Amino acid sequence: MKQLLKKLSEAYGPSGREEQVGRIIRDELESCVDEIYTDSTGNLYAVKKGTGAKIMVAAHMDEIGVIVTFIEEKGFLRFSNVGGVNPYVLLGQRMIFPNGTIGTVGMEKLEDIKKLTLEKLYIDIGAKDKEEAASKVKIGDVATYYRELGEAGNRFIGKAMDNRAGCAVLIKALQEMSKTDNEIYAVFTAQEEVGLRGSRTASYRLNPDLGLAVDVTLVGDTPEAPTMDVSLGKGPAIKVKDASVICHPKVKEMLEKLADKENIPYQLEVLVAGGTDAGAIHLSRDGVPSGVISIPCRYVHTPGEMVDQDDMLNAVRLLTAFLVQPLNMQEIFPCYLS
Amino acid sequence: MLLKRLTEAYGVSGDEGDIRHILKEELSSSAEEVYTDALGNLFFRKGKGRSAKVMLAAHMDEVGLIVVGFEKSGLLRAHKVGSIDDRVLVSKPVVVGKNKVPGVIGAKAVHLQKPSERKKAIDIDNLYIDLGVRSQDEAEKLVNLGDYVALSTKTREAGENCLIGKAFDDRVGCFLLAELFKEDFALDVTVVFTVQEEIGLRGSGAAAYSVHPDMAIVVEGTSASDVVGTKEAAHATTLGGGPAITLMDASYIAPQKTIDLFVQTAEKLGIPYQFRRSTTSGTDAGKISQTHSGILTGLVSVPCRYIHSPASIVNLDDVQNTLRLLKGVLNVIAEGGISIEAATEKVK
DSSP: OHHHHHHHHHSOOBTTOOHHHHHHHHHHHTTTSSEEEEOTTOOEEEEEOOSSOEEEEEEEOOBOEEEEEEEOTTSOEEEEEESSOOHHHHTTOEEEOTTSOEEEEEEOOOSOGGGOOGGGEEEEOSOSSHHHHHHHOOTTOEEEEOOOOEEETTEEEETTHHHHHHHHHHHHHHHHOOOOSSEEEEEEESOOTTTSHHHHHHHHHHOOSEEEEEEEEOOSOSTTOOSOOOOTTSOOEEEEEOSSOBOOHHHHHHHHHHHHHTTOOOEEEEOSSOOOTHHHHTTSTTOOOEEEEEEEOBSTTSTTEEEEHHHHHHHHHHHHHHHHSOOOHHHHOHHHHO | OHHHHHHHSOOBTTOOHHHHHHHHHHHGGGOSEEEEOTTOOEEEEESTTOSSEEEEEEEOOBOEEEEEEEOTTSOEEEEEESOOOGGGTTTOEEEETTTTEEEEEEOOOGGGSOHHHHTSOOOGGGOEEEOSOSSHHHHHHHOOTTOEEEEOOOOEEETTTEEEESOHHHHHHHHHHHHHHTSOOSSEEEEEEESOOTTTSHHHHHHHHHHOOSEEEEEEEEEEOOSTTSOGGGOOSOTTSOOEEOSEETTEEOOHHHHHHHHHHHHHHTOOOEEOOOOOSOOHHHHHHTSTTOOEEEEEEEEEETTTSSSEEEEHHHHHHHHHHHHHHHHHHHTTOSOOOSSOBOOO
16 A cells, blocks of 8 residues: 555646546556546546446545746746645645656745735745746646655655545555446546546546545544544544535445444544535436545645555445445435436 | 627626627628527537537626616616626716616715725725616616616727727627638537626536537636736736636636647747736636536637726737637647547547
């Protein structure tokens, strides 16, 4: 798990520019799936053919970043956010562009740190003037945090655990799962961080019987944290609801029963703010019963996102058990098919 | 001049009939099919059956106001339709309703305001529309509750090949698509003039769903803020700097493929271009690209100063250069210069 997560986490893949992550995933999965392809939104599909229920399981590949909007005479780069970027978190970070150019985020002189906004920040890529800067970075290029994966006890610290941790879990599940009749469409989605955009077009394309998302979720187990009954290390979370989806009660119940049966530790998750791909999937076409397996994650959208290895391994077990179980859609979702 | 005619016409979101009428008159003879849909989107198609199906979209609607009440004095209360800065409203001439009843947006005169009132913009709740009548009865004879209120500006030529007028967002896009549609490309082209963009991209999604093209291009009027008090980094676009290619906005991230298509075509044809250096606000490109299984969509805009106000400025060189770029791009697509395979692709 560590090697895979390291590769995925350190790869460059902000919303709309997910190709590098897609290539890593393709190399991992090519030998164990029947088809692999992409679409115009940037989603990557890995398909295991079958004759049974058609399951779409989504994990988004994209991470947050910053997009260059202007290059100053002295070579400093001005930028805007791609997804939810906090200026206080950004200050002092090292950033990397797809061609390997790195820079550090600096700040204009401010009378009051409370007035910090993205407009007051810039990226310094060590260029002596505009010409040198423009030879390395163009307007529209996107930078992400530049961080290696670190290990802290049984936990991993790194950038883009949201949601490369989910990608890693989905990859492992596909590699390790036993034979099943179900037709599995693993979709490594694009542009989740800017509004669940990849999963919207992917679920329209696939029109699945059932949808599942694998994503990270917030926790409430740190000092003075907002109230939330999810902790790191207590197992994958089965989502009840967030701001984008109320999970289908049957899907939630199926996940709970499977976890009980297989002796997999789990927690229930109610996330007050924030959404995930299931939000777009469950509203696709005439509606898709959908659920979410979440990996608890501390410090989301910072370069020091932290996940627990056992949570990830248990998420793989739960996901695998879910994907291989025989599913009689008519029996499970009578109202859905009537 | 078509652009002048389009910008002087009134078409607040939900009330695009006059614009539809002008465009039908202008383009029906060039089209194989002309139709509208339940939302009011207007479609022109030609080259049906050719291999690549391309949808071109520009929105017909403009920002404005809507009548929500009458005062006993005959003054009208109104709400905004779309996003308008309160500060541009006071003392502007308007027309109200189907009969284009003239009026003005009024407020207390400066010598009657308290010093504290003078320091802040008067919001729409404290503004009213004055039709020059003396009672509610007289006002109700002229206009109805729910009538649209449009800013009223004659379009004039100015300075170095510029126009001053209203609603360049997005009548300049309508104008460009009308000019394009009069020519023939080796493509199955559907031009869609969409409705209700300014109040939440409401027309374009349904239009893209019904056309279901292989690829779409959206043409917009966008902010140019290259003026006093704005740092160069916040200019977004520069008037006279050529067509502005969007990389990302609040609704849409441009695929590298369409960015390359615009840039390479502009460079090949020697057309000046710029990138839109801001990521705020949404466009029809957001909705269209998210329709069906995802539609490859490009977005190019004409820079426009003082957008969403009764007096904005466009540069006609920018307009002509955008037209040249669009022609070039359609020819490249017709020659197969971009892979627009709607289905699935191998991972490269």
